[in-house]
Amino acid sequence: MTEDGDIGASKRAMRAAMRARIASLVPEVSRIWSGTTASCLYPRLSGYRRVMLYWPLGIAVRGAPVAEVDLRALISSLIGMGAEVTLPRTDWERGIVEPRIVRQPPVDLVVGRFGVSEPAVTCAKPTKPPEVVIAPGLAFDREGGRLGRGAGFYDRFVASLRREHPGQSRIIGVCFGIQVVDRVPREETDEPMDEIWTEGGRIWERAAK
Numbered sequence: 001m002t003e004d005g006d007i008g009a010s011k012r013a014m015r016a017a018m019r020a021r022i023a024s025l026v027p028e029v030s031r032i033w034s035g036t037t038a039s040c041l042y043p044r045l046s047g048y049r050r051v052m053l054y055w056p057l058g059i060a061v062r063g064a065p066v067a068e069v070d071l072r073a074l075i076s077s078l079i080g081m082g083a084e085v086t087l088p089r090t091d092w093e094r095g096i097v098e099p100r101i102v103r104q105p106p107v108d109l110v111v112g113r114f115g116v117s118e119p120a121v122t123c124a125k126p127t128k129p130p131e132v133v134i135a136p137g138l139a140f141d142r143e144g145g146r147l148g149r150g151a152g153f154y155d156r157f158v159a160s161l162r163r164e165h166p167g168q169s170r171i172i173g174v175c176f177g178i179q180v181v182d183r184v185p186r187e188e189t190d191e192p193m194d195e196i197w198t199e200g201g202r203i204w205e206r207a208a209k
C-alpha cells in the first residue's frame with residue numbers, strides 16, 4: 001500500500017524530522033543510551049528461548065551516522081545463554097523479511113543493500129515463530145504506534161505472525177527517547193506494538209484483553 005494523501009505527507013515529514021534528530025546525536029551519548037536500553041531489556045528477554053532482534057543500521061559502513069539503538073551486546077548475551085536468536089534477512093523481490101538463526105555474529109552476517117548487515121543465505125530458518133520480536137523504527141508514540149522507514153517490511157512480517165501464529169509473539173518497539181512523539185500517523189496496514197522501550201525503560205505496554 002502506498003502512502004497517499006495527508007497521512008503519507010505527515011509520515012514523510014516525520015521521517016525527515018526524526019532522521020535529522022537522530023543524526024544530531026553525539027556518538028558517545030548514543031553509545032550510553034544503547035547500553036542502558038540493552039541493560040533494561042536483558043531481564044525482560046532472558047526468560048525467552050526464541051528472540052528476534054536486529055543488527056543496527058550503519059554498523060557495516062565506516063563513518064555512517066548512528067541510526068538505531070545498538071543492541072549487539074544484548075544479542076551476544078542471549079546467544080551465550082542458549083537462546084535461539086534470529087535476525088531479519090530481507091527479500092527485496094518479495095518485499096518481506098524472514099528470520100534467520102545466527103550463532104556467531106558478525107561472522108555469519110553479510111552486507112546487503114544500503115549497508116545493512118543481515119544473516120547470510122546459509123543461515124538456518126527457525127522451525128517455530130519467535131516468542132519476542134524487537135522492532136526498530138524512526139518514531140514511536142505512547143499508544144503503540146510505530147513509524148518505520150517506509151518499505152513496510154516489519155508491518156508485513158508482524159501481520160503474518162499475528163495471522164498465522166496468533167498470540168505467540170510479543171512485539172516490542174525499541175528507540176531512543178528523543179524518537180518518542182505525541183502521535184505517529186497511522187494507516188490500516190501499520191501494525192501496533194505490544195510494548196515500547198527506550199533508555200528510560202518500558203514507556204508503554206498494551207493493556208491485557
